[in-house]
Amino acid sequence: MNILxxxxxxxxxxxxxxxxxxxxxxxxxxxxxxxxxxxxxxxxRLTTLKEYAQADKFPLVAEEGYGLTEFLQQVVFKEKSRCPICYEMRLQKTAEYAAKNGFDAFTTTLLYSRYQNHSVIINICNKLAELYSLSFYYQDFRIGWQQGIDLSIEKDMYRQPYCGCIYSEQERYDKSLRKKKPKPDTKQL
Ligand code: SF4
Structure with a gap:
């Protein structure tokens, strides 16, 4: 299949x-x-990905605009439930791009992370697949968690210390918040 x-x-x-x-x-x-x-x-993170795409010879389409305002407009006042909104924001754009550009299917590296809510991601992707008449390629990529880490270290890639948003950056460095953080979603491992 031709997969995005x-x-x-x-x-x-x-x-x-x-x-x-x-x-x-x-x-x-x-x-x-x-x-x-x-x-x-x-x-x-974008530069690291571009360098990897060049070295490993795979096509990369990158939305290079910095989306701070777009992101905050959707999650402010909903901070505690921000992650599903964040997944959907990114996956909706992915499905839309895939549909417009003739891909058969889409999937996401979010399915690789032990720290994301795997089942919520699956539900969002299934919904988007139906909406855009695409296939959603599912695989539990978390089984390759350590392999991916080892290879990224071997390739001397930049490895980020927090998920992405400014809230997660605070959780990473603020010990009092870190204690309250839910455990990774590992129930499907
Ligand atoms: S913690 Fe990660 S998944 Fe959740 S809103 Fe922030 S960047 Fe998105």
């Missing part, structure tokens, strides 16, 4: 890309992440 892979960053792309390539799919990476802040962090 929504990608949040370089390190998280490694394992899902290897799986899709091993199954002989044509893969295009799609970077659309208004949730990454602040600006220098956004640029750093």
């Amino acid at each position: 892979l929504h990608t949040c960053c370089g390190p998280c792309t490694i394992y899902p890309l290897s799986v899709l390539r091993a199954e002989n799919h044509l893969v295009t990476a799609y970077f659309n992440n208004p949730n990454i802040h602040p600006y220098k962090e956004f640029k750093r």
Whole structure:
């Protein structure tokens, strides 16, 4: 299949890309992440991904605009339930791009992360697949979690220390908030 892979960053792309390539799919990476802040962090993750795409020779479509305002407009006053909004914001753009550009299917590197809500992501993708008449390629990429980490270290990639938004940056560095953070969604592992 001709698959559009929504990608949040370089390190998280490694394992899902290897799986899709091993199954002989044509893969295009799609970077659309208004949730990454602040600006220098956004640029750093994007630059890392571009360098990886060039080195590993896969096509990359990148939405390069910094989406702080767009992101905040959707999550302010809903901070405690911001993650599903954040997933949908990015995945909706992915499905829309895939439909407009003749892809058979879409998927996302968010399915690789042990720290995202796997079942919520699946539900959103299924809904978008129906809406845009596309296939949603599902695989539990979390089984390759350590393999992806090891390869990203081997490739000397920049590895970010927090999820992306300014709230997650605060949680990463504020010990009192970190204690309250829910455990990773591992129930499907
Ligand atoms: S913690 Fe991560 S998934 Fe949740 S809103 Fe922030 S960037 Fe998005």
